[in-house]
Amino acid sequence: MAPLNALTPDQLAQADAVVAEHRGTPGSLITVLRLCQDIAGYFPPELVERIARGMNLPVAKVYGVVSFYSLFSLEPKGRHQIRVCTGTACYVRGVREVLDRVERRFGVKAGGTCGSGRFSLEPVRCLGACGLAPVMVVDRDVHGGVTPDSACEILEGYE
Template sequence: MSAEPARCACHEELSEEQLLAQLDDVLREYAQAPGALIPVLQIAQAIFGYLPETALKRIAQALDKPYSEVAGVVGFYSFFTRVPRGKHLIRVCLGTACYVRGGKEVLSALKSALRVEVGETTSDRTFSLDVGRCFGACGLAPVIMIDDDVHQRVRPTKLPKILEQYRHHAAETLESAAVGPEAQS
């Protein structure tokens, strides 16, 4: 398939109709492709920032699948979400090595700093907090991942500096979106 995954529109001021139109473009290309469900769900999540029910229903109809099958796939795979996520997804490893080397304390410090529980998103939609069981970096424990970035040997005292990097990045992204592409040239 030649459709490129759409960039996340979750922080742009696009209407639901505009987002669904982007999804429709993807569905036209993937409608007859075998094995299209997971790639389409991934692209839809990139478009919306999560998988709203309206998108799932449209995907089920376009791919000629029962809604229950589409919703079941979304529920089975942890990388899909049906609730809006923040711009940055923080995952704390609580596998054995990370847990015994302070992963629980890192998680507690993040919950306190962000004022959220696991599975929640900050009120400004900058961060979502989640946990995982092993990220394959046991020798670097405790480990957290923010988006695709692995942070190793994390201590609660390191968290303010780490979080600030991502807050700064999120603020720059929102600022450039507010200015608009025509003003940036």
């Protein structure tokens, strides 16, 4: 039986094509990782090893880069990414209560993904929209002035 969250043959073939296109191009690892994450959504060990082999790099180096940049993830992500700003302006305007309520309502812990795979929740530093505090971003949609109630209502719209 395939392991949970295993990549499909199609995803692996696409990742191989990305690696083949950039192999031998100096400084292309970040580009390869970005494109491979778009394909797979995250970096399971089999993908990290495949990229390392294909790029002729040590596996530890690829792991090092993936873990260094917050843009890359070693964990599977939910269908929707919730980012909640915990910067000062959002904090003083009650974002802690928003986070607590979202965690309880959707069964997702900050920094994690809910069991159904619907949401990943990530607290982040100032999003640069302090005038809208408290701010929650769902995928690419910015929601300002959220309250515990309105945040949950907004999230109900994302299946």
